[in-house]
Amino acid sequence: MNDVTTLNSSTSLTANELPNEVFRNYDIRGFAHSQITPDFAFKLGAALAITLLKQRHSTIYLGRDGRLSSPALAKALGNGLTQYGMNVIDIGTVSTPTLNFAVHCDNKAECGIMVTASHNTKEYNGFKIIVRNQVVAGEMLQKIKHLMLSDRPNHCQSGHIRTQDISSQYLQAIIDNCSPKKDFKIVIDCANSIVGPIAKTLFNRLGYNLIPLFCDPDGNFPNHDPNPSDESNLQQLKASVLSHQADLGLAFDGDGDRLVVISGSGATVWPDQLLMIFARDILKRYPNTDIVFDVKSSFRLQQLVRELSGNPVMCKTGHSHVRSRVQKTGALVGGEFSGHIFFNDRWHGFDDGLYASVRLLEILANLDIAPKQALENMIGQFKPSAYTPEILIPVAETEKFAVMEKLTSHCSFKDGIINNIDGLRVEYPLGWGLIRASNTSANLTMRFEADNKEELERIKKLFSFELAPFINQVDQYL
Template sequence: MVSLSKTIFKAYDIRGIIGKTLDAGVARQIGQAFGQAALAKGERTVVIGRDGRLSGPELAAALAQGLQAAGVDVIDLGVVATPMVYFGTHALDARSGIMVTGSHNPPDYNGFKMVLAGEAIHGEAITSLYQRIVDHDGSSAATPGSYRTHDIRAAYLERIIGDVKLARPIKIAVDCGNGVAGAFAGDLYRGMGCEVIELFCDVDGNFPNHHPDPAHPENLQDLIRCLQETDAEIGLAFDGDGDRLGVVTKDGQIIYPDRQMMLFAADVLTRHPGQQILFDVKCTRHLAPYITRSGGQPLMYKTGHSLVKAKLRETGAPLGGEMSGHIFFKDRWYGFDDGLYAGARLLEILTREADPSALLNSLPQSDSTPELHLELKEGENVALMDKLRSDAEFPGHEQIITIDGLRVEYADGFGLARSSNTTPVIVMRFEAETPDALVRIQGQFKRVILAAKPDAVLPF
């Protein structure tokens, strides 16, 4: 038996290592605590599902037992993508759901993404589950909850196929990295009228080909090769649980999510003129002007899929997106992040063009870095960011945005440093109009970080 560790209760979800910080016993405790929280909000039913990880069946079964012990009825969707659990909380008679997923983490990880009474929980709502477990007296409900399985596949696919219409047939390549999206992506896009080349779409929790995380270029090389060697026009890639989208053009260019958001925003704003479009602090500086030119109001916000979902609900914005690949459509959809649906919406836009890659490659961009990580000890990241906020000076800057870390804007670029909410890391990203400007901005960040922490090992 693994003993309960507070470290698995993260900012946006619960995540641990199988056999070290997470096992069936912990899963059962989490289920019972979540069930009690659901009942406190007047919810009596919880939808659950799991991705393709090897530890999924055991954890999902224990989770269900915990929920039932709290007196909650369980609807088990089986092996599904994370957005299909979210979809279940809209399509079924249940507003709460738990997905057993390790997302894009290594194979020995697993965890839980949660929706409670219609809201993706984060922060204190997650740590309060830990406290519920600690305070629990070991009792169970006098009448345990019921358990039933439900196949949501057809309803989910039909909902998207009924909503998204292609302007013409298109041949695409899809790389699911042996993640759970592989069980659905091919059928979805064929159902929309695509010809589909499938790469690594057999679900295998060992991830034998490459890691299912399209945020990293090394995981997109097979897809790039496929586009070079076949007559497919565009490539789509998905993370391990199907809630994030990666895009590759015919000529091998990676279209990162902040540039995807330009097309999505322009399209959504034709139906919602003047509305706010939400994006996180890691996104390109070209996105806000693009939204403005398209008739919308750009709104920069904190990073974190649960935080963006909450802000989307608060503002009524029809679209939100993160650099990490979480795209949230409230226009024609439900406001949750769904890589498969985002892929469908992108194909709807691209099939209006004779050359989809030309449209994608024409989107504004600058020299930029991917996410860079400064690895630190537990707690050091928060202390370092506090010191930078109080002491750091950036000569020549135009604006410093502090909604999430420090985003320093210059006339010719920006630099970002923010504390990760899930690991002891400072996340950095840089963008500039010229290579020289990129070096200059990185140099300023290097100077202030080393002044605050002389032994920091910087990734640039």
């Protein structure tokens, strides 16, 4: 490695140049060009290099999604990392699971950083950091932020950067692990994200009748935003499933770590329902194992896991929280309502939309009836409930956590049992309601579920009464 000299005063940021709100609970995310800039990326790279070298890491994988701002950010990030001593393996434009796979399979390089804003709209970009197969979150992100605000050493050794193609190895690993043998007709909607080319390659290699939607990467996301949790982004997929009489549809997000499924009848199979399918499959073979899920997930999931002699484990919402809990408990599968599914039985414990979709196809292929009917039957076996999708209440990034503190301090919900593991989840004998601060957008999020519509409306009214003093016109969202 070669010695380089840098100016310490020019490599630190002022507090005004470093918006606090971009450092979220489990990643870094903000507006490209104004908050997440190449200068920001360079200084993040420098701070991360200093942090990792102190932990005796010398090499990091670098990937980026298909957003328009990602190439410049990745270049600046790589420069910051190498100028402060890290060796960088640039794997190019890939999905986040591909980056996770690269880190997992390399015993020497235990670190990775992905330039992505995941499901957010085109105006955003950000960074996901992985060290020792854990998402860097919370306290460590704050330490990196403080290091970005401080002066750097004015003399260090430079690292080097090299490129590597990992995508073909990643695809082959999925195929070797799980290759469902059946004549599926599937529609995939990749939202013009980076997932498109790799998804097409995978399903074509598996020999399926594939109808691709929006599989050409375009950082403008011209057809719809890359967020499959928003039902408005699923309408074209539903229409295509019906018009092509497909067995099912698969929707992926902007960096490929989330999945939402559409049944052959055009109904949304929400991720907590999908997790129920996976939990049932896992618990048949491994009874008494833990099944991890987030606070937004259905109470039917908890009931099912208990009925099948499993151990339901609720945790905070957020892919880093679920991933960490899966690894700490040894759970064989976990997931969250936004579509992150983590397999830890014969896969690697990270969230992967493509792998989760193939595991679903494997379950369907092993049944003796047509895949379309098999999926409908499995969903039909679950006890029905009345529920809402995720409800978003716009609140400024700088205010949303303060609002939640007020709600936590002043709302009583006298008739319910309060679970404050993440926001306020209030349990009633026949249902539940939730309000929490989103970690990825300027919103409070709510969700409700109950045995029947009457109870659902009753719980919503109870929440409306409790929240009205603190949230203007809360009724319009309920």
